[in-house]
Amino acid sequence: MHQPYPWAMPGRFALRLCRWGWACILMLAAMAPSAFAAEPVLRVGFFDLPPHGQLKDGKPSGHALAYFDRIARQMGVTPDYVQLPLARLLVSPDIDMVLYLGKTRERAQTLVFARKPWLVLQGAIAVRTGSPLRTVQSADDLVGLHMGAWNAGFRSQLMRDARLRVTPISGDDFLDRALKMVVHGHIDGFYNPEIHATQAGIQRLGLGAQLRVVRLPSTGDALYPAFTAAGAAKYRKRFEAAFDAVAQRGSYTAFMQQQYALR
Structure with missing residues (x-):
């Protein structure tokens, strides 16, 4: 004998649907503490x-x-x-x-x-394009120059040499101000332990024709x-x-x- 389709048997189909619904609700409730918990x-x-x-x-x-x-x-x-x-x-x-x-x-x-x-880190010094400073092998190459450096920033052993004249530069906008100080001749160069930051600042301020970057010896x-x-x-x-x-x-x-x- 041909069996009727489920939707032809409303009572039995409704009962099954109800059971499936409760099963889904229980599964979601069990998952909630882990699957839907907020990330720390x-x-x-x-x-x-x-x-x-x-x-x-x-x-x-x-x-x-x-x-x-x-x-x-x-x-x-x-x-x-x-x-x-x-x-x-x-x-x-x-x-x-x-x-x-x-x-x-x-x-x-x-x-x-x-x-x-x-x-x-790759340390670097930003100088004017016409600066005679081309390479730095040791602190000897910087003696006699007036350098700037971020007052709260990290300094390599080379830049902590007692013979160097280093003016600390503070403030949240220290990098922009320091690069402009180099451009205007207030300091001979600006030291930054992270070359990418200096290069990004020069590019952002449009100073590529006025400043160049001199790499320092790698320190690790x-x-x-x-x-x-x-x-x-x-x-x-x-x-x-x-x-x-x-x-x-x-x-x-x-x-x-x-x-x-x-x-």
Whole structure:
């Protein structure tokens, strides 16, 4: 005998539909605590260091932040970026980590640095195009020159030589002001431990015809992610694993080069 289709048997079909509905509701309820739970928020502090990080139109942006977004997704956290002057970042209780930072003994006493750096630093000095300074092999080449350097920034061993005349430059817009000081002859050159930041500043200000960059000897210094004690206890292991996983698909240096190529 031909069996009727389900919709020809409204009572039995309705009963089955009801059972399926309850089964789906129970499955969703069981999944809710894990599948729909909000991701933890990781408070990430950074200071202005274009092109790695800066406020653009009032919003955090930069290559390091974009690359860290990939790491955060791998970690399963939501980054909350907080821009502060460097001096405040080093003591702020409102962050879990500093996104990038030069590693020193003093800083290592209060912060927990990641195992691997973002970027191995290439120090450089911005000078006027007509400057006689062409190469730097040692501090001897800089003796007698009036240099500028960020007052709160990292300095290599070469730039800490007691014979050098170095004027500290402060403020959130230190880089722009320093480059303009070089252009106008107020200082002979501006030292920055991170060459990409200097090059980005020269390009942004349209000073390419007036300034050039002299590389310093490589020192092996680097920019590292650094955690507060509480942040390290909660996030460091997860970060290290996520950092390695993302780096296998492409390093931060390769990511930066790709961003420049897209311009």
